[in-house]
Every structure is written in C-alpha cells, then in structure tokens.
Amino acid sequence: MSLLLRISELLEPFSSDPGIYMVVLHRIDGVPIYVKAKRDKKVKLTTLLYWLEGQIKEVLYYIFTRNLSEASFKFQDMIVRMYPVSKTLVLSIIARDETPLYKLDLDLESACREINNLVVV
Amino acid sequence: MRVETGVFGLDSLLGGGLRKNTVTVILGSTGTGKTIFTLQFLMKGLEKGENGVYVSFDMDEKGVLDTALSLGWEEVKDYIEEERLKVRRFFAENVSYLNNELMSFIMSGSDGNSRIVIDSFTPLVSSLSYEMRNDVNWFFYKLRSLGTTVITLEEPLSGNLDEPSVTIPLFLGDTVLQLKNIGYGEAFNRTLRIIKHRGSWHAEGVFPYRILDGVGIVVEGVDYIEVRREKVDIDSLIRKMGVKVPQDLYKKLKKMCDAGVAGTEEAIKTILRSLK
C-alpha cells in the first residue's frame, strides 16, 4: 500500500467529524500533500487554504523553537489547529469555531505520531 | 496513442503515458533526478526497438554512459554502439539559440517515432526574452514531427519561475512535470506533480518518488488514485434528481461516468442542479 493511501486511511475518520471542515497535511514549503474538505465547504475554504500555504514555514518554525504540541488560529468563523508531524510536515485541522477539539486532540496526536513513523525514513 | 515514460508508477497517473509526438517539460532544481528521468524514458523506447536521440549540455557520450552504468543499465553501451542511441554534447557558448547543427543532429537520429531528449533546455533559452516565444514554438513544432520529446528545465533555487526562459517552455510544452526535493530525507521530500497534460486526464496532487539502483525513479500513489475512482450510475442519478437532460448533454455526462475519476458524482450533481 502506498504512503498516500495509508495516510489517507489514517486521516479519513477526522474529516467525517461533523464539526471539521477540512483536514490538510502540509509540507514545509506550503505544498499540500493530502487534502480532504467537506464538499459544501470547498468554496469557503479556498481562501483559507491559500493563506495557510503561505504560513506553514513560519508556523513550523514557531512550533519547533517553542516546542509546542499544537498551535491554533481563528480565521473568520473557523478555527485552524496545526500539529507538527515531522521536521517537514504539519497537520492542519479546520473546524467550525465552537467545535470542541480537545476531545479530538489525543486521537490527532496519535495519528501524527503514526504518520511520523511512516515518513521518517 | 500513448508513449510509456519508463518511469515506474507514472504512466497510470498520466492516463496511460505521454501522448505521442508531444513535448514534455521536466521542471526541477538541481539533483531532483531530471537526467535519470530522461535516461529512463530513452531506455524504455530502446528496449522496444525504437531509436533515441540525447542532446546534453553537461555530458558527452562517456558521461551519459557512466550515469547509466551507475544505475545498472549496461544495455546503454550496446544501444550506442548499434547507433540506435545517438548522444552528443553541445556547448552553450557555441550554440546560438536553436541553431542548425542542433536541429540537424536531432533530425539525423529521428524517424518520426523516435524518443528525443534535451538535457537541459535551460542553456538554450537562458537569454530568452518574451519576443522569442515564436522561435520556441517553432522549435517544439519541429520536435513534434520528429518524435516524442522530453526536455528538462532547471528550476532556479530561488524558486522564481517568472523568467521568460522558464515560463515560455512551460507554456508551450504539452506536458509539464515538476520534480521537487526539499532535502530532509523524509518520505515526502521528493515529490512529483503533474502541472499539465494536454489532451488527457491526469492525477492531481503531489506524489512521492524515490530514486533506486537498477530501476531509477519510482513514483508512488497509483493505488491512492484507484481507490478514489467512482462508479456513478448516471441514469439513476438523473431519476433521483428529477431533471430532464438533453440528449447531447447526456452523452457528455455518460462519457464522464465512464472515466470514473474522483469527484464525478459531485460534478454531475452540480451540472444537473443547474438544469433545474
């Protein structure tokens, strides 16, 4: 099974959560490696996706220099939460503002660890 | 008609391979595997009895041979001896843009079905201005009549792609593939992206690749594309949405369903909704 397929299987469950609009795995240069967005939210998310691509490098730098386990932003009525996966990958979850993400945090962090195991060779 | 790239895993992402008598541009910065890609492309044709022409600006015949041998492709030696593979090094200083010597060398090894490589195209166009777009257009036109061509293009390390020497070949090429390596050694650090593929479906997204002894470049991700394929029953979808579809549109939608790529159902729903 290819890496992409394995990663999509790991991340698929998160995007089916009703409060989550989009799940993106970004490379440090802003290239989205994996994207899954809710169909009806695609148009709304496009601007955000472009914006994110430009921020990844700085966010990763910030996360690493401060040793953070995640970083969150508010964007209009959405919340963007980013988790470091490896030296060059970051997982971003975009959710409706009120969505309580703490319940998902543990699962997301463990998915990040699993992806880390897959990509660090 | 399709021409196999010779790069493992890539043809299915291109809907079966390159299209015959087209020009493909491989864009990538230094060390991404452009030269290896072009050698794989030539080898595939030579294996099948086709001829190949290799124009290099870095390597002479020996250099090309050494690169091939380093990957374990000893057959190259025979192909060169049999003169089925013609290799020549040109010097950028001496080759004024698109000169006769270059064209006649390419023509001498081509029969309309040949595989042609220019590695790299960058020295030929480094002093290009926008007015010279027509010249490159003519050159590509000529190449298409001679065979199926792959040219490499150096991506500046600055990442700035706005130079005419980069944009003109990208716009005029039929297919553009970008190779990237961000260099931390992680699995997704080397990726291939299909920027365009005229006249064909192609996979969207970025696909990790590796460079391996013996086989060269291997691209991953075909299975990911396959599982996302959709089987859509157009008739029941139309019935469900309760719209009347004109015959000519129906034919188009049917063709789309046959291709069955990811997102088909959603696209058809959007179209049907617009009929309401």
Ligand SMILES: Nc1ncnc2c1ncn2[C@@H]1O[C@H](COP(=O)(O)OP(=O)(O)OP(=O)(O)O)[C@@H](O)[C@H]1O
């Ligand atoms: N046998 C091998 N096994 C694994 N990797 C290899 C092997 N041979 C070459 N490579 C990789 O391929 C790279 C060189 O590929 P190639 O010469 O095709 O790059 P290029 O894009 O043409 O670069 P250039 O700017 O030098 O033209 C090396 O840097 C190395 O990473």
Ligand SMILES: [Mg+2]
């Ligand atoms: Mg090279």
